Amino acid sequence: MNFLAEIRSRFAKSLHSLTGFEGDVAPVLEQIRPSDGKFGDYQANCAMPLGKQLGKPPREIAAALVESLDVADLCEVPEIAGPGFINLKIKDEAITTALAAAAKDTQHLGVPQAAEPRCMVVDYSSPNVAKPMHVGHIRSTVIGAAIANVLRFLGHKVITDNHIGDWGTQFGMIIYGYKHFVDESALAKEPVAELSRLYKLVNSLVEYHGAKTSGLPAINERIAKQEQTVAELSAAEPTGDKKADKQAAKKLRQAEAALGDLRKEKESIEKKIAAVDEDATLAAMAAEHATIGRAVLDETAKLHADDVTNKELWNKFLPACMDEIQKTYDRLNVSFDHTLGESFYHDRLAAVVTDLQQRGLATESDGAMCVFLEGFAAPFIVRKQDGAFLYSTTDLATIAYRLEEWQPDAILYVVDHRQGLHFEQLFATAKQCGCENVELEHVSFGTVLGEDGKPYKTRSGSAVGLMGLLDEAVDRARAIADESPVLTTDDERQQVAERIGIGGIKYADLAHNRTSDYTFSYDKMLAMNGNTAAYMQYSYARVRGIFGKAKVTEEQALAGADSISIDSPEERALAMQLLRFAEALDKVVEDYRPNHLTAYLFDLAQAYATFFQNCPVIKAETEELKSSRLALCALSARTLETGLGLLGIECVERM
């Protein structure tokens, strides 16, 4: 049962009989929403805007709506309050009936399936496979998986696709590394470790030369320029105009800050150079491979041109790379229906450009093939001067393939917000090529920040490895498991630590509004109190503990759902919260934001805790009451487990 949806549909009927009302009911129904309990369970706020629209007093509209509203089976008599709020309180019988139905629906806990199922492609994670996954991949992976799970749970057809980067310069690096630095025995024994070593080695040499030949001079030049700007700004005489002087002071401040940033950047470049210079072996390699940057691009180009040797190497290395990222996915318990990376679209790219040209959308400019779009300052470049294709080209080919293969109603891209412009241009271009009927959505998210408020990096400035991050979280979670009085074996403690640690990382990420940046903190995500995975998992374990004490299974407890009593306020509040699960999931899907679900589950855990504190279960006054309360416990456990499961978070029986 979804009370909100049900009430809205009743109101829709009532609106049709409202004299003078014409037009779309949907926006009016939006004005009917859950209430915070002070005035009832739901409130309809539509009478006020309707009053304005129809030129009648809102209270009169409210009265007319209530008059024709048929909700007697669901609600107590509606009350009109204030300027025209309609307050609705769900009848206790309706609640207990819905609970009984939810208990019988083992698959969906009473959550209705979508009336019009949509076919949705969800594109998330998308790492570069030759590089180790880092902290930046968490959000896309975790948010994308959660959205896909929820959509599927609601009855939509979901196709998940991991658009991996398996065709880029990283492979040029590995190929170059293989040709010059490989340790064959290491490659045979531990291919992933050896490939990773080669990647890192070549990358550091490329960066070394890049820093020396262009990076350092460029930054010096920028610093000199910035110093001049600062000097000019600070030399400027006050004009006497207050506003102008304030502006000037601000400009100076900003210029000085920018100069500071540049100097820091220079420091890190110098550090990279020093790291090679100070290591005799590396320095010798660097001297020997002076043109490594160019050579790596050449190896990449040869791969793209179907060079036999490089293609063979690519075929040889790819499985090992895939195994490596698969380890991360196994640990995160995330999977995909398809993994169609950049390489899959390789031979379709030329056709994309030709097609754009034939449609008259793409034209040549400065040797590059560009789509000039109205409303955009920069062109959407689909082929470079040197003839190489870009990710814009691949993305267009990918859309075409997905439409052809799956005929989706929507394609969601769970990608960080810095690529916003790219997707705006991509979608605008696609719309002009016959993709008008598909919803293309950039489900963007903010940056993961360190506790200093800057993007989360290691002390040396490199990206934080994802596996190391998970290990650290699990290590710290182990301290929580070690404190548990109920965990007896080391194995069990370790399993619990794993679930708390990984769950903590996922939950912290999902609990934040995806559009804002969020601050990564082990201490906060692993706290036992507050809105964390550990608290949610503990809540679940406590509920499960009841069944052990009462010597019943969850299924037996659930059987009592046919006659649940909600006489106490705590029981009623818990029951209502249980029945709002469907609403929470609807909200997640509405704007693709899983934080609505974490918020719901946290509220549920709190409602349960309050119930548990005030309503004895095993020691209930009567057998009937005990059975009723056990059923509430069982539904709470099921809902917590199901909700957390949709978020990709596993529960534990005891902790």
Place this chain on the structure above:
RNA sequence: GCGCCCGUAGCUUAGUUGGAUAGAGCAGCGGACUUCUAAUCCGCAGGUCACAGGUUCGAAUCCUGUCGGGCGUGCCA
């Protein structure tokens, strides 16, 4: 320069086509343990919703301006 996003309690934040007294959690203070797991619960305190105008029955939310911050911006992804 131009474009996009953001600014809510000491900290982390919820709040989306405008709704009733802006909700939480953490930290702080005060209560409740011969326990159904106190790893919990209850209460208190804490807010000029960055600032200034405007729109109206009503604004954290919409509009304009200001201040502060992040990101992006022709050949990386």
